[in-house]
Amino acid sequence: MRTILSALALFGLWLLMSGIYKPLVVGLGAASAVFAVYMVRRMDRVDQDHLKIPLNPFRFIAYAIWLLWEVVKSNVTVTKLILAPHLNLRQHLFHVPNTQKSELAEVIFANSITLTPGTITVETEGDAFWVHAVSYDEGDHEALADMDRRVTSIETGAA
Amino acid sequence: MDIPALIIEILSWASIVTGSFLMVVSGIGMLRFPDFWSRTHAASVGDSGGMILLILGMCLQSGLTLITVKLIIMGIFLIITGPTATHAVANAALVTGWRPKTAEDLEPVKGVPYSDLPEPTVRGE
Amino acid sequence: MMFLVAAVALFVTMVLILVRLYAGPIVYDRVLAVNAFGTATVLFIAVLGFLTGRPDFLDIALLYALINFVGTIAVLKFFRYRALGDIPQMPAHPGEER
Structure with a gap:
């Protein structure tokens, strides 16, 4: 089949x-x-490696649209940062916990962080990512936790 | 020219011009930003925003044809691989000991992986 | 007309990225520049196809996107392990033998 x-x-x-x-x-x-x-x-027959996609397709499309909007917002932020006459960068490397169960959802979360300009996933360890931000502010933790909740909710079996 | 065609024309002009602008901005950022870690962010402006808008503009121009399907396949592929490649470069830099500078008013977070490695020096410059 | 704008903008971007590629200073700056240059090239080829009215260029652009990604990953893997095939055992701290 x-x-x-x-x-x-x-x-x-x-x-x-x-x-x-x-x-x-x-x-x-x-x-x-x-x-x-x-x-x-x-x-x-050599390796028994099957691809499983434990995602809810409708929630995934809703998430993709939300993510595009996030990309637009952070593009505006980073464009302002680049074109500002005086560069005021506030670089920081910080820890972001993730709550996804499947590896695919973790990859989606990490790639979403990197896709939005201004934040980059640098290293993954266990159930947390190291994220580098170019203009860090204290609200970034809350924004990334919100993104984490949204990615977790597109997994099947999630509430 | 009828109204829907005019709207599509205006939308594709807007997205192509904005996308081109974002690409140039990312090029400027690549030159202006002071160190490697900030330059990755400048590159990702062109990789995400500029790429998506340019492909959207080309899709609107070509209408409902096979060209649009190819452009969408290309866009999805670039959306998946762009962040992956950026992550791979940043991770390789971290693994070989390059540390991002933390802003003066912030406390560096403890326990960064590979932080026991010595900071490499720039050779041949 | 609009594709001319896009082509000029992409050309300017590619020149700016080439300057960064030349200036470095660290090797990962150059890898990043090559990757960004590849993305710009993919879009440039696609725009060029529209500009000359030959949509076949899109196939070349798609192929270039595939090669660009694999090339970046291959270069990074080579820098890290100094080999491209199977890695016999992964060193715990690959940076130490740099």
Whole structure:
């Protein structure tokens, strides 16, 4: 079942990317999709590493829209910082705890921190990140804790 | 020109000009900021805001075609890989002993990983 | 017309990033500059495709985005471990053998 679905997905991607619908090209696409899935199945016998996506898709889309708005706000902040006639940076490296259960959600949280300009995840250790901020203020902890709650709530099984 | 086309034209102009502006700002920031850690933030302005706005503008220009699908795939890929690459560079710098400077009025947080490493010196400059 | 604006802006950005790439001063500054330059190049190729009316350029841009990411990670891995293949055992503090 998984195999057929992934072959169909790969074939759909091919159709979208090529945009040429002659029999030969479509046939080559179908052949390569089937070949890729065959190779992946062979590899699966070597390592039993399956991708699970424990996310709620609707909450994820709502989160993505919220994140885009955050990106806009922090872009304005950092742009002001760069173009200010006198640079007043307030750099700081601090600790941000994270509460996600799955690794995928942790990656989403860390990448969200880095995607918003002004904060960068520098190092992960256990259940906390080291975050570097270029213009730190005391409200950053609360803002990042809010982002952490939002990422945790998109996991399935979360309240 | 009918009204919807005009609106799309105005929106794509706005997003492309804003995106171009953000890219130039990130270039200026790369030059103006004093040390490596602040420059990562300047680079991420172009990686997130500038990239998203430019791709949005190009999507609005091309309308509902395969080009838009390709642009969206490209945008999603860049959104995932951009922060990952920035994190990888910053992490590599931390692991080799480069410490960010903490502002004068702030207390440095204790227990930073690899903080027992000596601060490297710039070679050949 | 608007793509001309974007192309000029991206060109200016790429020149600014090249100055940083030359100035350094530490090696990670240069890696960061190469990565940012790659992002600018991807967008520049895409804009160039629109400017010349050849949307095939988007495929090249997509490919460049893939190579840029893998290249950055490969360079960083090489700096850290001095090898690109399998790492036999990971040193606890890789910075010490720098």
